[in-house]
Amino acid sequence: MSGITLFLADEPATVAFGARLAAVTGGHGSVFLEGDLGAGKTTLSRGLIRGLGHTGAVKSPTFTVVEPYEIGAQRVYHFDLYRLADPEELEYMGIRDYFEENALCLFEWPEKGAGVLPKPDLTITMSAQAGGRSLVLSPHSPRGQAWCAALAADNHK
Known part of the structure:
Protein backbone atom coordinates (compact mmCIF):
# COMPACT_ATOMS: atom_id res chain seq x y z
CA MET A 1 0.00 0.00 0.00
CA SER A 2 1.17 3.49 -0.73
CA GLY A 3 0.75 6.42 1.61
CA ILE A 4 -2.34 8.48 2.21
CA THR A 5 -2.95 12.23 2.44
CA LEU A 6 -5.38 13.75 4.93
CA PHE A 7 -6.56 17.25 5.74
CA LEU A 8 -7.22 18.28 9.35
CA ALA A 9 -9.18 21.50 9.72
CA ASP A 10 -7.94 22.63 13.14
CA GLU A 11 -6.28 21.71 16.44
CA PRO A 12 -9.22 19.62 17.75
CA ALA A 13 -9.17 17.63 14.47
CA THR A 14 -5.41 17.06 14.93
CA VAL A 15 -5.93 15.79 18.49
CA ALA A 16 -8.78 13.55 17.28
CA PHE A 17 -6.58 12.13 14.50
CA GLY A 18 -3.89 11.41 17.11
CA ALA A 19 -6.47 9.38 19.07
CA ARG A 20 -7.43 7.46 15.90
CA LEU A 21 -3.74 6.77 15.27
CA ALA A 22 -3.41 5.49 18.86
CA ALA A 23 -6.22 3.02 18.21
CA VAL A 24 -4.65 1.62 15.03
CA THR A 25 -1.10 1.41 16.40
CA GLY A 26 -2.15 -0.51 19.47
CA GLY A 27 0.60 1.42 21.24
CA HIS A 28 3.49 -0.37 19.51
CA GLY A 29 5.95 0.72 16.85
CA SER A 30 7.80 3.78 15.65
CA VAL A 31 6.42 6.98 14.10
CA PHE A 32 8.43 9.85 12.63
CA LEU A 33 6.70 13.26 12.72
CA GLU A 34 8.09 15.72 10.19
CA GLY A 35 7.16 19.32 9.50
CA ASP A 36 8.11 22.91 10.20
CA LEU A 37 7.83 24.59 13.59
CA GLY A 38 4.14 25.00 14.39
CA ALA A 39 3.01 22.28 11.97
CA GLY A 40 1.21 20.37 14.76
CA LYS A 41 3.62 17.55 15.60
CA THR A 42 3.28 17.96 19.37
CA THR A 43 -0.49 18.44 19.10
CA LEU A 44 -0.79 15.17 17.18
CA SER A 45 1.46 13.46 19.76
CA ARG A 46 -0.76 14.78 22.56
CA GLY A 47 -3.84 13.30 20.90
CA LEU A 48 -2.09 9.97 20.38
CA ILE A 49 -0.77 9.72 23.96
CA ARG A 50 -4.17 10.69 25.39
CA GLY A 51 -5.81 8.25 22.98
CA LEU A 52 -3.79 5.49 24.63
CA GLY A 53 -5.26 6.47 28.00
CA HIS A 54 -2.86 9.04 29.49
CA THR A 55 -4.82 11.59 31.52
CA GLY A 56 -2.08 13.99 32.64
CA ALA A 57 -0.27 16.75 30.80
CA VAL A 58 1.52 16.00 27.55
CA LYS A 59 4.30 18.50 27.09
CA SER A 60 6.83 18.96 24.33
CA PRO A 61 10.14 17.28 25.18
CA THR A 62 12.10 20.06 23.45
CA PHE A 63 14.47 20.54 26.39
CA THR A 64 14.43 17.02 27.86
CA VAL A 65 14.76 15.30 24.42
CA VAL A 66 12.50 12.45 25.58
CA GLU A 67 9.35 12.34 27.68
CA PRO A 68 8.39 8.83 28.84
CA TYR A 69 4.80 7.81 29.56
CA GLU A 70 3.70 4.65 31.33
CA ILE A 71 0.05 3.95 30.67
CA GLY A 72 -0.74 0.72 32.48
CA ALA A 73 1.63 -1.85 30.97
CA GLN A 74 2.08 0.38 27.90
CA ARG A 75 5.22 2.49 27.39
CA VAL A 76 5.32 5.50 25.08
CA TYR A 77 8.45 7.54 24.44
CA HIS A 78 7.94 10.98 22.90
CA PHE A 79 11.18 12.39 21.47
CA ASP A 80 11.86 15.90 20.22
CA LEU A 81 15.25 15.99 18.51
CA TYR A 82 15.08 19.66 17.48
CA ARG A 83 17.93 20.76 19.78
CA LEU A 84 20.18 17.81 18.96
CA ALA A 85 23.54 19.04 17.64
CA ASP A 86 24.80 15.61 16.51
CA PRO A 87 23.03 12.25 16.08
CA GLU A 88 25.76 10.63 18.20
CA GLU A 89 24.24 12.38 21.24
CA LEU A 90 21.47 9.78 20.99
CA GLU A 91 23.99 7.00 21.56
CA TYR A 92 25.19 8.72 24.76
CA MET A 93 21.64 8.86 26.10
CA GLY A 94 21.13 5.13 25.45
CA ILE A 95 18.63 5.53 22.60
CA ARG A 96 18.56 1.80 21.81
CA ASP A 97 17.16 1.06 25.27
CA TYR A 98 13.93 2.80 24.22
CA PHE A 99 13.26 0.50 21.25
CA GLU A 100 11.38 -2.16 23.19
CA GLU A 101 9.02 -4.44 21.25
CA ASN A 102 6.05 -3.42 23.40
CA ALA A 103 6.75 0.35 23.26
CA LEU A 104 5.62 3.14 20.96
CA CYS A 105 8.28 5.71 19.98
CA LEU A 106 7.25 9.07 18.53
CA PHE A 107 10.02 11.18 17.00
CA GLU A 108 9.68 14.87 16.22
CA TRP A 109 12.50 16.17 13.99
CA PRO A 110 13.74 12.63 13.17
CA GLU A 111 16.15 13.92 10.51
CA LYS A 112 18.33 15.18 13.41
CA GLY A 113 18.87 11.52 14.40
CA ALA A 114 19.75 10.29 10.91
CA GLY A 115 22.02 7.26 10.94
CA VAL A 116 21.17 6.37 14.54
CA LEU A 117 17.38 5.96 14.54
CA PRO A 118 15.90 2.75 13.16
CA LYS A 119 13.60 2.82 10.14
CA PRO A 120 10.12 3.93 11.29
CA ASP A 121 6.91 2.03 10.71
CA LEU A 122 5.30 5.27 9.58
CA THR A 123 6.38 8.79 8.65
CA ILE A 124 3.82 11.57 8.98
CA THR A 125 4.76 14.77 7.16
CA MET A 126 2.70 17.74 8.35
CA SER A 127 2.30 21.15 6.74
CA ALA A 128 0.04 24.15 7.10
CA GLN A 129 -2.69 24.29 4.46
CA ALA A 130 -5.81 26.45 4.09
CA GLY A 131 -6.03 27.29 7.79
CA GLY A 132 -5.58 23.66 8.78
CA ARG A 133 -2.99 20.94 8.30
CA SER A 134 -2.16 18.56 5.51
CA LEU A 135 -0.77 15.18 6.55
CA VAL A 136 1.05 12.77 4.27
CA LEU A 137 1.34 9.30 5.82
CA SER A 138 4.10 7.13 4.36
CA PRO A 139 4.39 3.51 5.58
CA HIS A 140 7.82 1.88 5.79
CA SER A 141 6.91 -1.56 7.15
CA ALA A 150 -7.03 1.09 8.78
CA LEU A 151 -6.85 4.91 8.74
CA ALA A 152 -7.89 5.04 5.08
CA ALA A 153 -10.87 2.78 5.88
CA ASP A 154 -11.80 5.07 8.81
CA ASN A 155 -11.60 8.06 6.50
CA HIS A 156 -14.06 6.52 4.04
CA LYS A 157 -16.77 5.71 6.60
Whole structure:
Protein backbone atom coordinates (compact mmCIF):
# COMPACT_ATOMS: atom_id res chain seq x y z
CA MET A 1 0.00 0.00 0.00
CA SER A 2 1.17 3.49 -0.73
CA GLY A 3 0.75 6.42 1.61
CA ILE A 4 -2.34 8.48 2.21
CA THR A 5 -2.95 12.23 2.44
CA LEU A 6 -5.38 13.75 4.93
CA PHE A 7 -6.56 17.25 5.74
CA LEU A 8 -7.22 18.28 9.35
CA ALA A 9 -9.18 21.50 9.72
CA ASP A 10 -7.94 22.63 13.14
CA GLU A 11 -6.28 21.71 16.44
CA PRO A 12 -9.22 19.62 17.75
CA ALA A 13 -9.17 17.63 14.47
CA THR A 14 -5.41 17.06 14.93
CA VAL A 15 -5.93 15.79 18.49
CA ALA A 16 -8.78 13.55 17.28
CA PHE A 17 -6.58 12.13 14.50
CA GLY A 18 -3.89 11.41 17.11
CA ALA A 19 -6.47 9.38 19.07
CA ARG A 20 -7.43 7.46 15.90
CA LEU A 21 -3.74 6.77 15.27
CA ALA A 22 -3.41 5.49 18.86
CA ALA A 23 -6.22 3.02 18.21
CA VAL A 24 -4.65 1.62 15.03
CA THR A 25 -1.10 1.41 16.40
CA GLY A 26 -2.15 -0.51 19.47
CA GLY A 27 0.60 1.42 21.24
CA HIS A 28 3.49 -0.37 19.51
CA GLY A 29 5.95 0.72 16.85
CA SER A 30 7.80 3.78 15.65
CA VAL A 31 6.42 6.98 14.10
CA PHE A 32 8.43 9.85 12.63
CA LEU A 33 6.70 13.26 12.72
CA GLU A 34 8.09 15.72 10.19
CA GLY A 35 7.16 19.32 9.50
CA ASP A 36 8.11 22.91 10.20
CA LEU A 37 7.83 24.59 13.59
CA GLY A 38 4.14 25.00 14.39
CA ALA A 39 3.01 22.28 11.97
CA GLY A 40 1.21 20.37 14.76
CA LYS A 41 3.62 17.55 15.60
CA THR A 42 3.28 17.96 19.37
CA THR A 43 -0.49 18.44 19.10
CA LEU A 44 -0.79 15.17 17.18
CA SER A 45 1.46 13.46 19.76
CA ARG A 46 -0.76 14.78 22.56
CA GLY A 47 -3.84 13.30 20.90
CA LEU A 48 -2.09 9.97 20.38
CA ILE A 49 -0.77 9.72 23.96
CA ARG A 50 -4.17 10.69 25.39
CA GLY A 51 -5.81 8.25 22.98
CA LEU A 52 -3.79 5.49 24.63
CA GLY A 53 -5.26 6.47 28.00
CA HIS A 54 -2.86 9.04 29.49
CA THR A 55 -4.82 11.59 31.52
CA GLY A 56 -2.08 13.99 32.64
CA ALA A 57 -0.27 16.75 30.80
CA VAL A 58 1.52 16.00 27.55
CA LYS A 59 4.30 18.50 27.09
CA SER A 60 6.83 18.96 24.33
CA PRO A 61 10.14 17.28 25.18
CA THR A 62 12.10 20.06 23.45
CA PHE A 63 14.47 20.54 26.39
CA THR A 64 14.43 17.02 27.86
CA VAL A 65 14.76 15.30 24.42
CA VAL A 66 12.50 12.45 25.58
CA GLU A 67 9.35 12.34 27.68
CA PRO A 68 8.39 8.83 28.84
CA TYR A 69 4.80 7.81 29.56
CA GLU A 70 3.70 4.65 31.33
CA ILE A 71 0.05 3.95 30.67
CA GLY A 72 -0.74 0.72 32.48
CA ALA A 73 1.63 -1.85 30.97
CA GLN A 74 2.08 0.38 27.90
CA ARG A 75 5.22 2.49 27.39
CA VAL A 76 5.32 5.50 25.08
CA TYR A 77 8.45 7.54 24.44
CA HIS A 78 7.94 10.98 22.90
CA PHE A 79 11.18 12.39 21.47
CA ASP A 80 11.86 15.90 20.22
CA LEU A 81 15.25 15.99 18.51
CA TYR A 82 15.08 19.66 17.48
CA ARG A 83 17.93 20.76 19.78
CA LEU A 84 20.18 17.81 18.96
CA ALA A 85 23.54 19.04 17.64
CA ASP A 86 24.80 15.61 16.51
CA PRO A 87 23.03 12.25 16.08
CA GLU A 88 25.76 10.63 18.20
CA GLU A 89 24.24 12.38 21.24
CA LEU A 90 21.47 9.78 20.99
CA GLU A 91 23.99 7.00 21.56
CA TYR A 92 25.19 8.72 24.76
CA MET A 93 21.64 8.86 26.10
CA GLY A 94 21.13 5.13 25.45
CA ILE A 95 18.63 5.53 22.60
CA ARG A 96 18.56 1.80 21.81
CA ASP A 97 17.16 1.06 25.27
CA TYR A 98 13.93 2.80 24.22
CA PHE A 99 13.26 0.50 21.25
CA GLU A 100 11.38 -2.16 23.19
CA GLU A 101 9.02 -4.44 21.25
CA ASN A 102 6.05 -3.42 23.40
CA ALA A 103 6.75 0.35 23.26
CA LEU A 104 5.62 3.14 20.96
CA CYS A 105 8.28 5.71 19.98
CA LEU A 106 7.25 9.07 18.53
CA PHE A 107 10.02 11.18 17.00
CA GLU A 108 9.68 14.87 16.22
CA TRP A 109 12.50 16.17 13.99
CA PRO A 110 13.74 12.63 13.17
CA GLU A 111 16.15 13.92 10.51
CA LYS A 112 18.33 15.18 13.41
CA GLY A 113 18.87 11.52 14.40
CA ALA A 114 19.75 10.29 10.91
CA GLY A 115 22.02 7.26 10.94
CA VAL A 116 21.17 6.37 14.54
CA LEU A 117 17.38 5.96 14.54
CA PRO A 118 15.90 2.75 13.16
CA LYS A 119 13.60 2.82 10.14
CA PRO A 120 10.12 3.93 11.29
CA ASP A 121 6.91 2.03 10.71
CA LEU A 122 5.30 5.27 9.58
CA THR A 123 6.38 8.79 8.65
CA ILE A 124 3.82 11.57 8.98
CA THR A 125 4.76 14.77 7.16
CA MET A 126 2.70 17.74 8.35
CA SER A 127 2.30 21.15 6.74
CA ALA A 128 0.04 24.15 7.10
CA GLN A 129 -2.69 24.29 4.46
CA ALA A 130 -5.81 26.45 4.09
CA GLY A 131 -6.03 27.29 7.79
CA GLY A 132 -5.58 23.66 8.78
CA ARG A 133 -2.99 20.94 8.30
CA SER A 134 -2.16 18.56 5.51
CA LEU A 135 -0.77 15.18 6.55
CA VAL A 136 1.05 12.77 4.27
CA LEU A 137 1.34 9.30 5.82
CA SER A 138 4.10 7.13 4.36
CA PRO A 139 4.39 3.51 5.58
CA HIS A 140 7.82 1.88 5.79
CA SER A 141 6.91 -1.56 7.15
CA PRO A 142 4.07 -4.08 7.04
CA ARG A 143 2.92 -2.63 10.38
CA GLY A 144 2.86 0.89 8.91
CA GLN A 145 0.98 -0.38 5.85
CA ALA A 146 -1.66 -1.94 8.11
CA TRP A 147 -2.01 1.34 10.02
CA CYS A 148 -2.48 3.31 6.78
CA ALA A 149 -5.06 0.80 5.52
CA ALA A 150 -7.03 1.09 8.78
CA LEU A 151 -6.85 4.91 8.74
CA ALA A 152 -7.89 5.04 5.08
CA ALA A 153 -10.87 2.78 5.88
CA ASP A 154 -11.80 5.07 8.81
CA ASN A 155 -11.60 8.06 6.50
CA HIS A 156 -14.06 6.52 4.04
CA LYS A 157 -16.77 5.71 6.60
